[in-house]
Amino acid sequence: MKLASLFTAVTLTVIGLAGPTLAQTPEGPLVNGEWLEKNLSDPKVRVVEVSVEPGLFERGHIPNAQNVVWHTDLVDTVRRDIATKEKFQDLVRKLGIDKDTTVVLYGDNNNWFAAWGAWIFKSYGFDNIKLLDGGRKKWEADKRPFDSRVASVAPSQVSIGEPNSKLRARLSDVNxxxxxxxxxxxxxxxxxxxxxGKVFAPPGSQELAVRAGHVPGAINVPWVRAVNEDGTIKSADELKKLYAAAGIDDSKPIIVYCRIGERSSHTWFVLSQILGYDVRNYDGSWTEYGNTVGLPVVNVAGTVWGGK
Incomplete structure (x- = not known):
């Protein structure tokens, strides 16, 4: 009976009657569009979109993807903090995510807020977190399918602990x-x-600091230098050379920041998940540091409180 059962199982697999054979999850923190498209029906894969443009998900998204709104789902809107343990646990349960689920995040703006989502997931102990390399931009450029239907998933009963403080920098750490x-x-x-300090923030920004400039001693490596034209992240060798040229390597712990923490999440992902460096994301970023009374800033442009 054992040999007969084995023969039957092998035969069914060969002739395609035992269901699709799903590809093994790729090693590393990135997946490409080809792999994801082939594995959209895998019950152990959850696709999550985290975009900033309102209505983008509703107009069309990767099939079976679920929507997460970064400024309500992933944060505490009153305390200006990351989502509490209870709030995030409710979210991942609703998304049908367990600790052994492969979570693939993607979004607009070169995955800025998808990387923020990855940082939050990692902070709450979810290890199998990946970004779709190139995000929405690359998926659309490759003419892969979009859907407007809302995915239906069974909720999970996952339990999570307190966030890992080693992935997050506070103002005191920067000081x-x-x-x-x-x-x-x-x-x-x-x-x-x-x-x-030439500009206080990108055009159209709502979250501002009263001072422009940067944290004393900070090294400037714009996040965009880590990505290719199509939105994909550069190779590990290219990234090592890029950051080494600026004096950044794995010899010291690293704190990354931007204006509100979303672009720095992208660099946190690149440095920690791809290169394996010890990195903390300072999500308070310039809107906290630049607005804090009594802290020194460097402003080579000469702008002070909006004037000169």
Whole structure:
């Protein structure tokens, strides 16, 4: 009976009657569109879109994807903090995610907020988190399918603990690095004009600081230098050379920041998940640091409180 059962199972698989054979999850923190399209029906894969443009998901999304709104689902809107343990646990249960689920995140703006989502998932102990390399931009450019239907999934009963504080930097951690109490390298991933103080924030930004410039000692490596024209992330070798040229490697812990933490999440992902460096995301970023009374800033452009 055992041999007969084995023969039957093998035969059914060969002739295609035992269902599709799903590809093994790729090693590393990225998946490409080809792999994801072939595995959209895998019950152990959950696809989650985290975009910033309102209505984008509703107009069309990757089939079976579920929508997460970063500024309500992933944060505490009153405390200006990440989502609480209880709130995030409710969210992942609703998404049907367990600890052994492969979660593939993607979004617009070169995966900025998808990377924020990855940072939150990782902070709450979910290990099998991946980004769709190139995000919506690459998926659409490759003419892969979109859907407007809302996916229906069975909720999970997963339980989570408190967030991992080692992945997050606070204002005090940045101050300790500035004052040389610690040897952390601070990386400002904003544009050169933001870093110099020439502009306070990108056009159309609502979250602002009253001062422009950067954290003293911070090294400027704009996030965009880590991506290719099609939105995919550069190879590990290219990334190592890019950051090494700026004096950034795995010899010291790293703190990354931007304006509100979303672009720095992208660099956190690149440095920690792809290169394996010890990195914390300072999600308070410039809107906290630049608005804090009594802290020093560097402003080579000469702008002070909106004037000169």
């Amino acid at each position: 300790d690095a500035v004052s040389k109490k610690t040897n952390a390298t601070i990386v400002d991933i904003r544009s050169p004009d933001e870093y110099s």
